[in-house]
Each structure stands twice: as structure tokens, then as C-alpha cells.
Amino acid sequence: MAENKAIEFSSDTLAVAKKIIARYPEGKHKSALIPILHLAQTEFDGWLSVEAMDYVASVLNIKPIEVYEVVTFYSMFNTKPVGKCLLEVCQTSSCWLRGSDEIINHIKKKLNIEVGETTADGMFTLKTVECLGSCGTAPMLQCGGDFHENLTTEKLDSLLEKMKIKNERSTYLKSLNLSS
Amino acid sequence: MGKKLLLEHINEPGIQSFEVYRKKGGYASVEKALKTMKPDDVTEEVKRSGLRGRGGAGFPTGMKWSFIDKKSGKPRYLVCNADESEPGTFKDRYLMEHIPHILIEGMITSSYALGANTSYIYIRGEYMYVAQILERAIDEAYANGFLGDHILGTDYSLNLYVHVGAGAYICGEETALLESLEGKRGNPRLKPPFPAVAGLYSCPTVVNNVETIAAVVPIVNLGGDEYAKIGVGRSTGTKLISASGHINKPGVYEIELGLPVEEFIFSEEYCGGVWKERRLKAVVAGGSSVPILPAGLILTTAKGEPRLMTYESLADGGFVTGTMLGSGGFIVMDETTNIVQNLFTFTRFYRHESCGQCSPCREGTAWMEKILHRLLQGKGKKTDIDILVNAAKNIEGNTICPLGDAAAWPVAAAIRHFRKEFEEIAESTTEGKKLEIATH
Ligand SMILES: Cc1cc2nc3c(=O)[nH]c(=O)nc-3n(C[C@H](O)[C@H](O)[C@H](O)COP(=O)(O)O)c2cc1C
Ligand code: FES
Numbered sequence: 001m002a003e004n005k006a007i008e009f010s011s012d013t014l015a016v017a018k019k020i021i022a023r024y025p026e027g028k029h030k031s032a033l034i035p036i037l038h039l040a041q042t043e044f045d046g047w048l049s050v051e052a053m054d055y056v057a058s059v060l061n062i063k064p065i066e067v068y069e070v071v072t073f074y075s076m077f078n079t080k081p082v083g084k085c086l087l088e089v090c091q092t093s094s095c096w097l098r099g100s101d102e103i104i105n106h107i108k109k110k111l112n113i114e115v116g117e118t119t120a121d122g123m124f125t126l127k128t129v130e131c132l133g134s135c136g137t138a139p140m141l142q143c144g145g146d147f148h149e150n151l152t153t154e155k156l157d158s159l160l161e162k163m164k165i166k167n168e169r170s171t172y173l174k175s176l177n178l179s180s
Numbered sequence: 181m182g183k184k185l186l187l188e189h190i191n192e193p194g195i196q197s198f199e200v201y202r203k204k205g206g207y208a209s210v211e212k213a214l215k216t217m218k219p220d221d222v223t224e225e226v227k228r229s230g231l232r233g234r235g236g237a238g239f240p241t242g243m244k245w246s247f248i249d250k251k252s253g254k255p256r257y258l259v260c261n262a263d264e265s266e267p268g269t270f271k272d273r274y275l276m277e278h279i280p281h282i283l284i285e286g287m288i289t290s291s292y293a294l295g296a297n298t299s300y301i302y303i304r305g306e307y308m309y310v311a312q313i314l315e316r317a318i319d320e321a322y323a324n325g326f327l328g329d330h331i332l333g334t335d336y337s338l339n340l341y342v343h344v345g346a347g348a349y350i351c352g353e354e355t356a357l358l359e360s361l362e363g364k365r366g367n368p369r370l371k372p373p374f375p376a377v378a379g380l381y382s383c384p385t386v387v388n389n390v391e392t393i394a395a396v397v398p399i400v401n402l403g404g405d406e407y408a409k410i411g412v413g414r415s416t417g418t419k420l421i422s423a424s425g426h427i428n429k430p431g432v433y434e435i436e437l438g439l440p441v442e443e444f445i446f447s448e449e450y451c452g453g454v455w456k457e458r459r460l461k462a463v464v465a466g467g468s469s470v471p472i473l474p475a476g477l478i479l480t481t482a483k484g485e486p487r488l489m490t491y492e493s494l495a496d497g498g499f500v501t502g503t504m505l506g507s508g509g510f511i512v513m514d515e516t517t518n519i520v521q522n523l524f525t526f527t528r529f530y531r532h533e534s535c536g537q538c539s540p541c542r543e544g545t546a547w548m549e550k551i552l553h554r555l556l557q558g559k560g561k562k563t564d565i566d567i568l569v570n571a572a573k574n575i576e577g578n579t580i581c582p583l584g585d586a587a588a589w590p591v592a593a594a595i596r597h598f599r600k601e602f603e604e605i606a607e608s609t610t611e612g613k614k615l616e617i618a619t620h
Contacts, residue, residue: 023341023343025255025298030362030364031343031363032363033363034305034344034363035343035344037346038305038308038344038346066363066364070364073348074366075346076346076347077346091525091528092525092526093268093425093511093525093526093529094425096521097425097513097522130349130528130532131267131268131269131529132306133265133270133273134270135267135268135270135422135425135430135511136270136423136431136432137430138424138430142306145308174308174309177312177315177316178315
């Protein structure tokens with residue numbers, strides 16, 4: 001964890017944030033809150049600390065409580081640090097029918113963690129999530145913006161291996177390109 | 181082969197790009213509407229088409245559009261609902277990912293009809309990569325003069341933006357979606373006022389599903405009457421069905437409304453039958469919220485008629501022996517499926533997704549989950565079944581938004597049609613025989 005990194009957007013990110021704000025009518029800048037929180041979570045190591053939330057409030061010129069309210073409502077925002085690879089395994093009906101329990105149990109055993117826990121090396125966090133719109137390619141997990149579908153335990157093994165070798169933080173946002 | 185109106189060019193290489201999409205006749209509806217039709221003429225065609233909302237409720241789209249307050253002097257908005265979070269539903273993702281321009285085209289033509297000069301596509305945050313596909317498609321549309329000021333040299337101007345959510349099923353409910361789009365928690369609003377009068381930023385707003393908006397493209401191109409010839413009765417046109425579960429060929433299929441359910445499940449053109457040569461046990465035909473039906477009742481109605489993929493036929497028999505077309509999330513279960521455990525996954529979902537505003541939903545979903553969990557763990561009693569029925573009954577109709585109903589119906593239906601399985605679990609599960617059940 002980059003403990004001492006200043007909680008502040010890079011100039012590129014700040015420019016994107018400004019562009020997002022401009023998508024909403026005059027005076028309705030609060031609409032940009034969720035998209036900008038995604039920027040913040042990407043930039044600040046995959047989670048939103050109180051400092052990060054306060055910073056977002058200052059960027060949008062709204063009260064910190066307005067940010068806390070929102071962050072705690074939406075499941076994609078992490079209010080605690082997570083591993084570099086947040087493994088979000090879908091456990092809803094269509095995935096369960098095709099073996100999501102097996103996937104979850106396999107990860108638990110292999111990484112020696114329970115749901116909600118992070119491996120000691122800070123590499124993986126396991127989370128169960130609800131239907132991600134991959135029901136036709138079940139079972140599945142999402143890691144950052146990537147969907148890993150039609151999973152088997154073998155596929156899972158090689159996936160985890162690849163992630164370990166790559167050793168990078170996965171993020172939902174892959175690029176900051178926005179339409180003009 | 182049924183007619184394909186939305187997925188006609190799905191296998192065309194490069195159809196994701198403006199260039200190929202345009203070559204295949206894309207954006208013709210924008211040219212036709214902006215150059216030869218008045219906004220109200222477009223609405224009229226949509227009315228004539230008989231198109232019903234593809235997001236789940238099936239409300240007639242043309243009628244919804246005609247409710248928008250055009251006299252308020254405030255800006256009007258069209259907001260596309262791409263939140264797609266109803267378990268079993270993945271058609272919007274498929275369409276946006278593979279043919280993003282059909283949604284952009286539909287947004288332009290529909291916004292013109294409504295007189296909206298700014299429109300938004302609200303997409304669930306988990307579909308971030310799809311949002312980025314849409315951003316690129318929108319860029320291309322601007323570059324080619326289909327968005328921005330004076331589209332195609334006319335007086336009509338439109339800005340279109342993608343807005344990402346951050347994980348919350350409730351934001352698919354249209355007023356929660358608007359709250360979320362305003363940068364707030366997704367708590368549904370009390371209605372009235374309806375969005376047509378006071379929606380986004382208290383301005384007149386129409387919220388439509390991705391597929392509904394895409395369907396406007398063929399409707400304008402063909403004319404409403406021609407579109408209405410497809411389908412059966414009040415179920416006109418084609419529908420995207422997301423097929424999942426225990427079938428040989430899961431995926432998204434465009435069907436002509438009116439296709440027999442049996443053909444959909446068993447023909448090679450669609451689901452290709454139940455997997456592993458097993459028998460069909462049950463189907464949830466329209467996304468997790470609609471009543472589950474056992475094999476017999478999904479294939480034929482209680483009157484013994486073949487069940488068709490239409491709003492009316494699926495609903496035949498009401499909730500006693502029928503179900504709903506809903507979002508078209510078609511989940512198939514084979515003979516080995518434990519219905520109680522499947523229901524548990526649904527109930528856990530609704531408990532997780534309840535926004536917490538209304539006590540019957542917030543508390544009721546948690547109770548139902550707890551009771552189902554206890555049953556599955558071998559700690560239940562037979563009386564738990566009636567407690568479940570009662571809890572469901574007390575949620576239904578007692579909440580601000582229909583999430584409560586959506587949570588209650590699956591419980592009521594599973595017990596209605598599979599009560600014996602609940603009883604068996606309640607009786608047979610002494611400590612030693614505990615069922616293996618995930619408790620994440
Ligand atoms: C809890 C809940 C979740 C919903 N989720 C969605 C959704 O993900 N996508 C959608 O289009 N409609 C969803 N709806 C329906 C919307 O409220 C609304 O009716 C729909 O977007 C209208 O569009 P349509 O008329 O084109 O179907 C949901 C409704 C409820 C009550
Ligand atoms: S049920 Fe897992 S993606 Fe839909």
C-alpha cells in the first residue's frame with residue numbers, strides 16, 4: 001500500500017474529472033459523483049479511504065457526507081483496502097446452477113482465505129457478488145473490468161497463476177478515454 | 181428461422197464500428213425521422229407498432245412517450261436504462277457490446293421524438309468495458325454528424341452521454357436510477373409525480389430499456405404497422421431472450437414473439453434442449469422476479485394449450501398457473517435441481533439489493549433468507565414454510581417500489597408449485613443429514 005502517497009488526482013485524471021462534470025447541466029455537477037468516485041478508486045489503490053472521499057468532495061465542491069452516503073450504498077466501492085486482484089465470484093441462480101459453489105470453494109482452498117478475506121501477500125481478495133449479466137457463460141468471476149467466464153477449476157488455476165505472474169492491480173477502468 | 185430485427189447483422193465482421201454499421205443500413209432511421217417526420221409522427225409510429233417496454237414491465241412505449249410534458253418549458257430528457265441487473269438477464273450487455281450503434285441510433289431517433297436535447301445512457305458499473313465501447317461509438321457518431329449541433333444539417337441538436345453506476349440492482353428501477361444519476365443513493369421515489377412530469381432534475385423525462393430504444397430503429401425504418409405484423413396479438417415484434425441454466429446452448433436469442441416455449445427450449449436453433457440428456461424440471465421465464473413454473477406448466481397452460489413466448493400466453497392462468505415474460509431472462513433447471521436452494525440464491529439476492537427504505541422489504545427479505553438458510557441447514561421446521569408464505573404476502577404491495585413484489589413472488593411461487601420439496605427438507609434434515617450449502 002502506498003501509504004504516503006498524497007491523496008490527489010494526477011493532472012490527467014483531474015482533466016478527465018472536469019470533462020465528466022461538463023456532461024451535466026450547470027449546477028448539477030453532483031451528478032458526476034459516481035463516475036468520479038470510479039476515477040478515485042482506480043487512482044487510489046482500489047479503495048476509498050475517508051481522505052479519498054473528502055478529496056472527491058472537494059473536487060465536486062459538495063459536502064463530505066454526500067460522498068460517504070453514496071460510497072456506502074454501492075457495492076463496487078470498497079471502503080477497506082483490497083488485494084491487487086479482487087476476485088468477484090457471482091453466486092446467483094444461473095451461476096449456482098452451473099457450479100459457482102465449486103468455484104468459490106476452490107478459491108477458498110487454493111488461496112486459503114474465506115470470503116471477504118485477502119491473502120497474506122496482498123495479492124487476492126475473495127468476494128461473492130450477485131448476478132453480473134454473464135448468466136449465459138456461467139460460472140464466472142469478475143476481476144477489475146475483466147469478465148472470466150465459463151470457468152472450470154482448471155481454468156481458474158491457470159487464471160490465478162497468470163494474475164500472480166502479472167502482479168498488477170486490476171481496475172474496473174481501463175482507460176480514461178471519454179467521448180467528446 | 182424467425183425474423184431478426186436487432187441482431188440481423190450480428191455476425192457481420194466489424195459491425196461494432198460506425199463504418200460497417202452504416203454500410204449495413206445503419207442510421208437510416210435518424211435520416212428518415214429528422215428529414216421527413218415530425219417528432220410526434222415518430223411517436224405515432226411507435227404507438228402503431230405496439231412496442232411494449234422490454235425492461236420487464238411491458239408498458240406500451242408509444243403511450244409512455246405521449247405522457248411526456250411538452251408544455252412545461254423545461255428541458256426534456258431521455259434516459260436509457262442499461263442497468264441490467266435482473267438475475268438471468270444479459271441481453272442488453274450482448275446488444276451493446278456487439279452492436280453498440282443500434283443503441284446510439286435508437287437514442288437519437290427517440291430523443292428527437294421526445295424533444296430531448298441531452299440524453300444519458302445509465303449503465304451498470306460492472307459493465308465498464310461496455311461503457312467504453314459505447315463511448316467510442318458515440319465519438320464516431322459525433323464525428324459523422326449524427327450527434328452534436330444541427331444533426332444532418334437540421335435544426336435538431338443532441339448531446340448523448342454515458343453515465344456509469346456502481347453496483348446496485350435497485351438502480352434499474354427508474355426513479356432510483358434517476359436519483360443515482362443525480363449523484364445520490366439509489367432510493368426509489370414516491371410516485372406521483374411520474375418521471376414524465378418530474379424526472380431527472382425535476383424535468384420531464386422518459387426512461388426506457390436498451391432493447392426498447394433499439395427496437396425504435398426497425399420500427400421507424402419499417403413503419404409501425406409493418407412491425408406490428410410480427411408477433412401475436414398485443415405481443416408485437418421480436419424480443420431478445422437471455423437463456424441460461426441447464427441447457428445445451430445458453431446465450432442471447434432474438435425470437436419472434438409467439439414462438440412456442442417448447443420449441444425455444446428444445447430446438448437446435450435456440451436452447452438445444454436440456455443438458456446431459458436430463459429431463460426438464462422447471463423454468464423461470466422472465467428473470468428472477470417472475471414466478472417459477474414446473475415443466476408441465478411452462479410447456480402448456482393449465483387449459484392444455486401450448487404455452488407461447490408472449491406477454492399474454494406466459495401470463496395465462498395468473499400467478500396460480502402462469503408467470504410473466506418479464507425481462508426475458510429464461511433460466512432452465514434440470515431434474516436434479518434443488519428448488520429450495522435455487523430459491524435461496526434469489527432471496528439472498530433480494531436481501532442484498534433491498535435499498536432499505538421500506539421496512540417490509542428490508543426486514544422481510546432478511547427474514548425470508550434466514551428461514552430458507554435454516555431449512556437448508558437442517559434446522560428448519562415444517563411451520564417455517566407457512567411463515568415464508570406469510571412473510572412474502574406481507575411484503576407484496578407494501579413497498580414504495582416493486583422490488584418488494586419481486587422478492588415476494590419467487591418465494592410464493594416456489595412453495596406453490598414445489599411445496600413437497602420444502603416439506604421434505606424441513607422433515608428430513610436432522611443434524612447429521614445437513615445439506616452442503618454455501619453461506620458466503
Ligand atoms: C427493482 C427493479 C429493477 C429494475 N431493473 C431494470 C433494469 O435493470 N433494466 C430495465 O430496463 N428496467 C428495469 N426495471 C424497470 C424500470 O423501472 C422501468 O420500468 C424500465 O426501465 C422502463 O423501460 P421500458 O418501458 O423500456 O421497459 C426495474 C424495475 C424494478 C422495480
Ligand atoms: S447469475 Fe451469475 S452472472 Fe447472472
